Amino acid sequence: MIRDTKNEWLVALILLTPFLAVYGLIFVYPTIDMFLLSFTDAPLIGEGDYVGIENYTRLGRDRRFDTAMWNTAYFVALSVVPGTAVALAIALGVSRLTGRMQALILALFFLPYILPVSVVYRLWDWTMNFQFGIAMHVFDMLGIARVPVFKTTTWFMPAVAFITIWWTCGFNILLFLAGLRAIPQEIYEAASLDNAGRWTTFRKVTWPLLWPITALNLTIQLILQMKIFDQVYLFSVGGRPNDNLVMVYYIFQRAFQSNHGGRAAAIAVVLFVIVVVVSVLNFQLTRFSGSGKR
Amino acid sequence: MLKLSALKTSALAAAVLMSSAAYAEETVVWWDFLGGGDGVRMKQMISDFNAAHEGEIKIDATTLEWGVPFYTKVQTAVPVGEAPDIMTYHASRIPLAVDQNLLSEITADDWSKMDLAKSDYAPSTWDAVTIDGKQYAVPLDTHPIVLYYNKDLLKQAGRLNDDGTPMGMDSREGFTETLQALKDSGSVKFPLGSVTADGNFMFRTIYSLMGQQDGELMTDGEFLVGDNGQKLQNALSVLAEWTNEGLQSTYTDYPATVALFTSGEAAMMINGVWEVPTMTDLHKDGKLFEWGAVELPVIFDHPSTYADSHAFAIPAGDMSAEKRDAVLEVMSWISKNSLFWATAGHIPAYGPVTESAEYKAMEPNATYSPLTQNMIFDPKSTLAGIAGPIFDVMSTYFVPTLNGEMDPAEAVEEIKVELNDL
Numbered sequence: 092m093i094r095d096t097k098n099e100w101l102v103a104l105i106l107l108t109p110f111l112a113v114y115g116l117i118f119v120y121p122t123i124d125m126f127l128l129s130f131t132d133a134p135l136i137g138e139g140d141y142v143g144i145e146n147y148t149r150l151g152r153d154r155r156f157d158t159a160m161w162n163t164a165y166f167v168a169l170s171v172v173p174g175t176a177v178a179l180a181i182a183l184g185v186s187r188l189t190g191r192m193q194a195l196i197l198a199l200f201f202l203p204y205i206l207p208v209s210v211v212y213r214l215w216d217w218t219m220n221f222q223f224g225i226a227m228h229v230f231d232m233l234g235i236a237r238v239p240v241f242k243t244t245t246w247f248m249p250a251v252a253f254i255t256i257w258w259t260c261g262f263n264i265l266l267f268l269a270g271l272r273a274i275p276q277e278i279y280e281a282a283s284l285d286n287a288g289r290w291t292t293f294r295k296v297t298w299p300l301l302w303p304i305t306a307l308n309l310t311i312q313l314i315l316q317m318k319i320f321d322q323v324y325l326f327s328v329g330g331r332p333n334d335n336l337v338m339v340y341y342i343f344q345r346a347f348q349s350n351h352g353g354r355a356a357a358i359a360v361v362l363f364v365i366v367v368v369v370s371v372l373n374f375q376l377t378r379f380s381g382s383g384k385r
Numbered sequence: 386m387l388k389l390s391a392l393k394t395s396a397l398a399a400a401v402l403m404s405s406a407a408y409a410e411e412t413v414v415w416w417d418f419l420g421g422g423d424g425v426r427m428k429q430m431i432s433d434f435n436a437a438h439e440g441e442i443k444i445d446a447t448t449l450e451w452g453v454p455f456y457t458k459v460q461t462a463v464p465v466g467e468a469p470d471i472m473t474y475h476a477s478r479i480p481l482a483v484d485q486n487l488l489s490e491i492t493a494d495d496w497s498k499m500d501l502a503k504s505d506y507a508p509s510t511w512d513a514v515t516i517d518g519k520q521y522a523v524p525l526d527t528h529p530i531v532l533y534y535n536k537d538l539l540k541q542a543g544r545l546n547d548d549g550t551p552m553g554m555d556s557r558e559g560f561t562e563t564l565q566a567l568k569d570s571g572s573v574k575f576p577l578g579s580v581t582a583d584g585n586f587m588f589r590t591i592y593s594l595m596g597q598q599d600g601e602l603m604t605d606g607e608f609l610v611g612d613n614g615q616k617l618q619n620a621l622s623v624l625a626e627w628t629n630e631g632l633q634s635t636y637t638d639y640p641a642t643v644a645l646f647t648s649g650e651a652a653m654m655i656n657g658v659w660e661v662p663t664m665t666d667l668h669k670d671g672k673l674f675e676w677g678a679v680e681l682p683v684i685f686d687h688p689s690t691y692a693d694s695h696a697f698a699i700p701a702g703d704m705s706a707e708k709r710d711a712v713l714e715v716m717s718w719i720s721k722n723s724l725f726w727a728t729a730g731h732i733p734a735y736g737p738v739t740e741s742a743e744y745k746a747m748e749p750n751a752t753y754s755p756l757t758q759n760m761i762f763d764p765k766s767t768l769a770g771i772a773g774p775i776f777d778v779m780s781t782y783f784v785p786t787l788n789g790e791m792d793p794a795e796a797v798e799e800i801k802v803e804l805n806d807l
Contacts, residue, residue: 136464221582221636222645239636242582242784329583329638333781347457349774350485
């Protein structure tokens with residue numbers, strides 16, 4: 092068949108234009124604007140004067156920026172790999188169940204995922220309340236001293252990471268389950284014919300065949316958790332917000348509380364670059380290590 | 386045919402509407418952040434207002450989340466023209482709002498239309514809404530913090546005066562003695578319930594204690610100059626000492642503090658006057674002990690209490706003359722009827738109300754109202770105010786200090802560094 096390339100181009104263009112227009116308007120244009128804004132001393136709303144790279148050089152001496160960077164990295168470390176591992180374990184368990192039981196258990200694990208963040212916050216804030224929380228009564232019964240979980244720097248990030256995993260792992264479980272179901276049963280049959288034990292089957296069959304899903308999960312998690320904001324913001328209300336800063340929270344603080352649009356934009360640019368670099372690096376690395384294993 | 390008649394009807398309706406435009410009902414879009422016991426009172430006032438202005442003005446009110454969320458929304462809504470017609474505002478935030486061009490000036494003409502004047506307000510209240518000689522809001526009230534106390538428990542511990550007020554309100558030693566006596570009596574979990582898990586709240590207490598030593602946060606644009614750092618440290622030390630010795634509740638958030646007090650597990654509580662309706666209503670239902678509210682104890686040199694003021698502001702932007710008149714009527718009516726607002730615990734800003742015999746007879750307002758002479762407001766700066774930068778920096782260090790995690794001296798050093806970094 093002879094293809095009319097000109098016509099194909101036209102069709103492609105017509106199909107793509109609406110998306111490209113919206114993409115340009117709500118992503119590309121604001122991103123360029125953010126870069127430009129980061130070189131000015133603009134307030135939250137309105138124009139500012141050009142100040143060169145001062146907003147960036149300032150970050151080097153900014154203690155709160157250090158806190159935000161460190162906390163974000165810490166949170167990513169606490170949530171990405173553990174979160175993926177938990178989801179994998181649960182998915183392996185659920186995949187052994189069948190029928191209604193499987194649907195029920197899966198629904199139970201998925202339930203928290205549909206809750207809005209404010210509900211998640213209320214739930215855990217009450218549970219952990221230092222004076223009246225249920226958890227504190229459990230602590231009392233066990234004879235452990237009460238811990239003001241969201242008010243101490245030591246416990247804040249681990250607690251928020253734990254809650255985030257509890258809240259969001261339902262979605263990752265679904266991804267893993269889909270991956271597990273995509274592995275052909277014949278391979279398992281062949282493995283059992285070869286007298287492979289459970290651990291060997293997992294290590295030699297399940298794990299390598301599941302690796303693309305694992306890599307995807309890790310990457311999604313990584314990008315998501317680097318942009319964490321809502322849980323940290325809600326849980327630090329009234330407590331120690333400046334000790335619990337993460338990158339997006341710091342951007343919010345600079346822009347909306349200190350009225351520094353330009354400085355906020357500079358932090359946003361830094362975060363943007365970090366997310367791009369880290370996620371590309373992560374995806375390449377996981378792909379590379381995956382192909383090595385196979 | 387049907388279509389045509391429908392068209393005719395609507396055309397007719399439009400003509401009628403236009404001819405009666407002068408009598409059309411104005412809808413005033415209203416935003417406030419009054420979510421507590423006082424919010425219930427304000428909703429009552431709004432519906433009273435609507436009833437009194439049936440067919441002329443109707444308030445369409447929305448209550449938003451207090452603090453950062455409210456002001457964030459205002460900051461973004463006003464510049465894009467999505468602001469309400471009238472909104473509540475903290476006087477302490479007005480310098481920042483004016484700097485951001487968020488507020489419309491209340492002109493001399495407006496004041497005369499509202500039939501309100503400078504002479505109706507206390508000088509400090511009037512000054513709080515004035516920037517460079519211009520007014521940007523109509524003050525509604527002042528809301529200081531007070532000491533709530535449980536008369537039954539104090540009596541048991543032998544620390545209640547004959548006139549029903551707590552003993553030891555005049556010195557640090559005296560007050561600590563009262564706390565100690567309550568602790569020794571063994572009938573309470575905590576002598577004093579304080580919001581020690583919320584630095585935002587504790588700002589009020591700590592600023593009051595600084596004021597008792599004539600301390601200043603900001604002197605000519607510089608932070609904690611001279612011995613003001615020491616004064617802040619003194620304030621923090623007293624509170625930290627109380628927690629360390631078990632005289633004050635640790636890591637207690639706002640709702641828990643109120644719960645500790647109302648359940649009798651804490652004998653006293655430092656909180657805003659806006660909890661008065663909570664106590665009044667509980668007591669009326671027979672669910673509360675005998676209680677009282679007095680001015681904060683004098684821990685240092687002289688009485689002093691931090692206060693802020695709720696005010697009404699008109700967002701910057703275009704507004705028709707009719708709409709503005711309606712908004713002015715709202716502010717005027719609410720101010721003149723603010724005796725009811727006093728049942729929310731707040732001290733009305735409108736002088737004729739606070740001078741009235743009815744107000745003077747109100748309890749517990751009458752017991753604590755002398756404190757208005759000792760009120761101090763935030764420094765007048767774009768950095769100050771509820772949820773503003775100064776507030777934000779300082780409150781972060783209050784929680785660890787008050788709960789014995791951080792040394793007060795260290796906290797003051799950190800606060801200094803961060804404030805000067807703003």
